[in-house]
Amino acid sequence: MDLERSPLALPFxxxxxxxxxxxxxxxxxxxxxDRADLTYxxxxxxxxxxxxxxxxxxxxxxxxxxxxxVKLGRARALVVNAGNSNAFTGYRGREAVEQIMAQVAHHLxxxxxxxxxxxxxVIGVPLPKDKAEAGVAAVLExxxxxxxxxAVTIGTTDTFAKGATVTAMISDTKVTLNGxxxxxxxxxxxxxxxxxxxxxxxxxxxxxxxxxxSSANKRSFNCITVDSDTSTSDTVLAFATxxxxxxxxxxxxxxxxxxxxxxxxxICRQLAHLVVRDGEGAQKFIAxxxxxxxxxxxxxxxxxAIANSPLVKTAIAGGDANWGRVVMAVGKAGExxxxxxxxxxxxxxxxxxxxxxxxxxxxxxxAKHLEGREIDITVDIGLGEGRATVWTCDLTHxxxxxxxxxxx
Amino acid sequence: MDLERSPLALPFxxxxxxxxxxxxxxxxxxxxxDRADLTYxxxxxxxxxxxxxxxxxxxxxxxxxxxxxVKLGRARALVVNAGNSNAFTGYRGREAVEQIMAQVAHHLxxxxxxxxxxxxxVIGVPLPKDKAEAGVAAVLExxxxxxxxxAVTIGTTDTFAKGATVTAMISDTKVTLNGxxxxxxxxxxxxxxxxxxxxxxxxxxxxxxxxxxSSANKRSFNCITVDSDTSTSDTVLAFATxxxxxxxxxxxxxxxxxxxxxxxxxICRQLAHLVVRDGEGAQKFIAxxxxxxxxxxxxxxxxxAIANSPLVKTAIAGGDANWGRVVMAVGKAGExxxxxxxxxxxxxxxxxxxxxxxxxxxxxxxAKHLEGREIDITVDIGLGEGRATVWTCDLTHxxxxxxxxxxx
Numbered sequence: 001m002d003l004e005r006s007p008l009a010l011p012f013x014x015x016x017x018x019x020x021x022x023x024x025x026x027x028x029x030x031x032x033x034d035r036a037d038l039t040y041x042x043x044x045x046x047x048x049x050x051x052x053x054x055x056x057x058x059x060x061x062x063x064x065x066x067x068x069x070v071k072l073g074r075a076r077a078l079v080v081n082a083g084n085s086n087a088f089t090g091y092r093g094r095e096a097v098e099q100i101m102a103q104v105a106h107h108l109x110x111x112x113x114x115x116x117x118x119x120x121x122v123i124g125v126p127l128p129k130d131k132a133e134a135g136v137a138a139v140l141e142x143x144x145x146x147x148x149x150x151a152v153t154i155g156t157t158d159t160f161a162k163g164a165t166v167t168a169m170i171s172d173t174k175v176t177l178n179g180x181x182x183x184x185x186x187x188x189x190x191x192x193x194x195x196x197x198x199x200x201x202x203x204x205x206x207x208x209x210x211x212x213x214s215s216a217n218k219r220s221f222n223c224i225t226v227d228s229d230t231s232t233s234d235t236v237l238a239f240a241t242x243x244x245x246x247x248x249x250x251x252x253x254x255x256x257x258x259x260x261x262x263x264x265x266x267i268c269r270q271l272a273h274l275v276v277r278d279g280e281g282a283q284k285f286i287a288x289x290x291x292x293x294x295x296x297x298x299x300x301x302x303x304x305a306i307a308n309s310p311l312v313k314t315a316i317a318g319g320d321a322n323w324g325r326v327v328m329a330v331g332k333a334g335e336x337x338x339x340x341x342x343x344x345x346x347x348x349x350x351x352x353x354x355x356x357x358x359x360x361x362x363x364x365x366x367a368k369h370l371e372g373r374e375i376d377i378t379v380d381i382g383l384g385e386g387r388a389t390v391w392t393c394d395l396t397h398x399x400x401x402x403x404x405x406x407x408x
Numbered sequence: 409m410d411l412e413r414s415p416l417a418l419p420f421x422x423x424x425x426x427x428x429x430x431x432x433x434x435x436x437x438x439x440x441x442d443r444a445d446l447t448y449x450x451x452x453x454x455x456x457x458x459x460x461x462x463x464x465x466x467x468x469x470x471x472x473x474x475x476x477x478v479k480l481g482r483a484r485a486l487v488v489n490a491g492n493s494n495a496f497t498g499y500r501g502r503e504a505v506e507q508i509m510a511q512v513a514h515h516l517x518x519x520x521x522x523x524x525x526x527x528x529x530v531i532g533v534p535l536p537k538d539k540a541e542a543g544v545a546a547v548l549e550x551x552x553x554x555x556x557x558x559a560v561t562i563g564t565t566d567t568f569a570k571g572a573t574v575t576a577m578i579s580d581t582k583v584t585l586n587g588x589x590x591x592x593x594x595x596x597x598x599x600x601x602x603x604x605x606x607x608x609x610x611x612x613x614x615x616x617x618x619x620x621x622s623s624a625n626k627r628s629f630n631c632i633t634v635d636s637d638t639s640t641s642d643t644v645l646a647f648a649t650x651x652x653x654x655x656x657x658x659x660x661x662x663x664x665x666x667x668x669x670x671x672x673x674x675i676c677r678q679l680a681h682l683v684v685r686d687g688e689g690a691q692k693f694i695a696x697x698x699x700x701x702x703x704x705x706x707x708x709x710x711x712x713a714i715a716n717s718p719l720v721k722t723a724i725a726g727g728d729a730n731w732g733r734v735v736m737a738v739g740k741a742g743e744x745x746x747x748x749x750x751x752x753x754x755x756x757x758x759x760x761x762x763x764x765x766x767x768x769x770x771x772x773x774x775a776k777h778l779e780g781r782e783i784d785i786t787v788d789i790g791l792g793e794g795r796a797t798v799w800t801c802d803l804t805h806x807x808x809x810x811x812x813x814x815x816x
Contacts, residue, residue, distance in 0.1 A: 058739030058747040088735045088747060090764045123732025124765055232736050310718075311811055318812030324531025327496045328640050331466030339466040339496060356498045357532055396812070400805050403719055404726030 003402065008277035008285050008373060008393070009160035015147040015178050016165065019201045020044030020241025024142040025153040028135025030083035030121065030128070038135040039080040039153045040142075041197070042108070044241045048206035049075040049116070050213040052221070054234035060087035061094045062117050066235060069113050073206030075239055076114040077104050079136065080154045080195060082182075084127050086119040087232040092126035099129055103136045118195050118235050120182065121156050151180040154195055157402065158184050158278055164270035168202075168263035170256030173246040175202035177263055181236075181271040184226070184278040194221065196236040196271050202260060203242035205250040212264050213238045220268035223300070223390045225307050226279040238264075276391045281398025284316055286375045286391065292343075293386035298335045303390035305333035306377065313395035319370045321363060323351045330379060341382030348376065411810065416685035416693050416781060416801070417568035423555040423586050424573065427609045428452030428649025432550040433561040436543025438491035438529065438536070446543040447488040447561045448550075449605070450516070452649045456614035457483040457524070458621040460629070462642035468495035469502045470525050474643060477521050481614030483647055484522040485512050487544065488562045488603060489535060490590075494527040495640040497534040504535035511544045526603050526643050528590065529564050559588040562603055565810065566592050566686055572678035576610075576671035578664030581654040583610035585671050589644075589679040592634070592686040602629065604644040604679050610668060611650035613658040620672050621646045628676035631708070631798045633715050634687040646672075684799045689806025692724055694783045694799065700751075701794035706743045711798035713741035714785065721803035727778040729771060731759045738787060749790030756784065 021043060025036040051070040053063045069075070079100050086093045097119075101112040108114075119127055151161035163180045183194030204212075213236070221236060242248065249257050277285055288306050293299035306312055309329040315322040323344040330337050340355035347369030351361050369375065375394075429451060433444040459478040461471045477483070487508050494501045505527075509520035516522075527535055559569035570589045575582055591602030612620075621644070629644055650656065657665045685693055696714050701707035714720055717737040723730040731752040738745050748763035755777030759769050777783065783802075 055742075056736065056739035057742070057745050058735045058750070085732075088732060088750075088760070088763065090748065123730075123735060124760070232739055310807070314808055314811035317808070320812070324493075324496060327466045327531060328464065331464035331640055334463075334465070337465050340498065342466070342496075352496070352532070355496060395808065397805050397808050399718070400722055400725070400803065400808060403722035404728070404804075 003157065003159045006159045006278045006282060008282055010274065010277065012148045012151065012161050012163050013165055015163055016176055018176055018178050018199045018241065019243030020047060021199045023145050023147065023150045024139050025145050025149055026135055026139035026142050028081065028131045030081060030131060033083065036153045037082040038139050039150050040139040041078040041199070043076050043078070043239055044243060045076065046242055047075050048204055048209050048240040048242070049073050049237065050206060050210035051235060051237045052213060052217045054232060056232045058088065058232050060085060060119065060233045061097050062086060062119050063233060063235060065097060066116060069116060070210065072113055074114060075116055076108050076110040078116045078197065078237065079104060081119040081127060081132065082154055082156055083121040084119055084125055085121045085123050085233050086127040087123045089124065089126040096127035096129045096132055100132055100136055103133060107140050116237060118233070120193060120195055120233055123232060147178060147180060154180065155182045157280065158182050160278060162271065162274040162278065164267050164274070166263045166267045168256070168259040170202060170246040170249065170260060173244050175200055175244045175246060175260070177267050179267045179271045181275060183275045184280050194234050194275055196221070198238040198267060200240050201244040202240050203244065203246050203248040204240040204260065205248055208250050209238055209240055212261050216264045216268040219265060220272040224272045224276050225304060225390065225392045226276065273391060276393050279393035280402045281396040282393030283396055284373055284375050284394040286316055286377065286393060287389055288392065289376070289378045289387070289389045290381065291378065291387045292381040292383055294336045294384045295386040296388055299386040299388035300390065302330055302333045302335050302337070302379065302381065303388050305329045306379065307390045307392035310395055313392065316370065316375055317394035317396045319367065321346050321351060321366045321370055326377065326379060336383055337381050338383065343380035343382065345378040346370065346376065411565065411567045414567045414686045414690060416690055418682065418685065420556045420559065420569050420571050421573055423571055424584055426584055426586050426607045426649065427651035428455060429607045431553050431555065431558045432547050433553050433557055434543055434547035434550050436489065436539045438489060438539060441491065444561045445490040446547050447558050448547040449486040449607070451484050451486070451647055452651060453484065454650055455483050456612055456617050456648040456650070457481050457645065458614060458618035459643060459645045460622060460625045462640060464640045466496065466640050468493060468527065468641045469505050470494060470527050471641060471643060473505060474524060477524060478618065480521055482522060483524055484516050484518040486524045486605065486645065487512060489527040489540065490562055490564055491529040492527055492533055492535050493529045493531050493641050494535040495531045497532065500534035504537045504540055507537055508540055508544055511541065515548050524645060526641070528601060528603050528641055531640060555586060555588060562588065563590045565688065566590050568686060570679065570682040570686065572675050572682070574671045574675045576664070576667040578610060578654040578657065578668060581652050583608055583652045583654060583668070585675050587675045587679045589683060591683045592688050602642050602683055604629070606646040606675060608648050609652040610648050611652065611654050611656040612648040612668065613656055616658050617646055617648055620669050623669070624672045624676040627673060628680040632680045632684050633712060633798065633800050634684065681799060684801050687801035688810045689804040690801030691804055692781055692783050692802040694724055694785065694801060695797055696800065697784070697786045697795070697797045698789065699786065699795045700789040700791055702744045702792045703794040704796055707794040707796035708798065710738055710741045710743050710745070710787065710789065711796050713737045714787065715798045715800035718803055721800065724778065724783055725802035725804045727775065729754050729759060729774045729778055734785065734787060744791055745789050746791065751788035751790065753786040754778065754784065
């Protein structure tokens, strides 16, 4: 199926090289498509590794193995297979992953556990070992490629390549963080068919890198949803090659650690937003901010109840400031809320306060806001100080078309 | 918006009169539609009342008041307003309900608390008191109407009138239960924009009637979902006039109590299925049965994770036996499950067992099953004895069309 480029797409940024990272792509032919589908990143010796993974209990072999590798905290290479998720494929799926790890480890003369593997695509079909072997052999011989080529190659139903780049100063050393990500459906609270990779030349202890990534993840990837479904393969990995030459960061007591954390927060949020911007069928990018909840976690859950509500998402698709559906979604979240204290605003214009429609509510500017591509919904619960923002997209005919026809 | 009759509609059954129940309809003109929109049921003195209501914390005034009336356990009349849900309307909404109760109570010379009121339709607009007053005055003068006319009149976005009738023997007395229901979207675990009314001539103590209704509700209305959204107004009421002349049922120790409970279970399940059959945009009726879960509650939650998954529902819409999406949905439920013990069947044909696709899996009969209107998905978790069945419908372009355009 040929998908049109999302109207919410952003152009791919200029991304500088990262010392210690070499990218290559090749064609393994996992699906009948005429494009590269195997991405390889070679990483300098000494690269630190961190990762966060799907909470789906029926996760893929790659995720199970990745969790163990993250504990070791080091990486020499990353292989991403696109077109086949290798999930729910039992021992045959595991053998294919182990084969890839061994093949790359042999080439680099490293431990197989230093080779990270991700796979994305159809569930339930074991990754074909012969295609994987030939694909890996080809990619090891391939020329170096650009960040954009790598971002295109990890994609599946994505309609645009997604990347972001930020810098930070650690003492007087400038470090760069580059990220690429894929994912467009099955995006939910605990992440999604989303594979994201962040590469930095900063020197960061792997334990501290994990701490920073887990923290950034809570404010970014765990705050987006497209359709409430949660993939079995979601993965975000961070690799720090240390080639920038800064004194390695080990805790927030180190100079520059705060700047690094801020940069990581920034790139994770940029990448997360790009995934929502490619939400299947998305026509509008929606930010839902909840204030006045009993606490931040409660605000987060209320935000997700709104962001996952098909009735709210279809109302936004229809340009309808239907705050009644927002009330409904607040009420179904099961969190503390009082109907008679609720306030609801669209684009900063309050439609209801203290549980009642505002007498002087002027729908015209709200209707104009809803005609745009970027929609803001704010809900004030009126109980406490808890707040959270989550991001989603509208629910349109495009979502149905993509998902009723995908596999076949 | 004119909606086409659901392809899953069933014909309205022949429903006999219920002694002690008189139905009438009138036009209050809550919306600009050329049809009756106010339904009135007059109930004999001594009628017992039971009810179950939405768990949405932002519920309507009608629901708040209904909960109190159910504690009293008696009813003389029911008024149902269609076209305006009166939810999120503050004191003005409450005044409108109290006015209706007083008006009917004056006519019947009963307590206002003996008059039940339900409202369904758009949220956030107070029920207009002048229209309600004129509508109630008209309905009290109207001729008696049929069950089908009442079922049509309580509807909003419904595409067909929904009713069911069953009988039971209490000792040597035959009793009848008639039910009508409305609802087609916003149907979710804890009920939905669903208003259901069950009338019986059986004599049943109100406490026991409540016990039976709560019990039947768990196996029927709480086992259906259309879109995971939960209305602020959901209500199912049961009225027992006692005119059949049986010895009043007060507990399961009474002769005939089991037969009555079975009949109530039957009619609640029939009514619940009718709501799913009118799910917005529904083309297929889907039964999801989960076996082998750790316990029944866990099976229920897993069933709902599947039944609410947009990716599963769009796959069924597309006639795709995409059991990988079912695995994903099992995994996201957050319930005990082991990927390598899962079995998944469509229409009784196993596609996967013990976490692997079956070697001899023949997709042809499954594809044929998925072409039909009635789809069965069975998931065996392989851990324990817990089981549950929930019902839903597919997710189609029709859902988007209806909900992106509804209010305006």
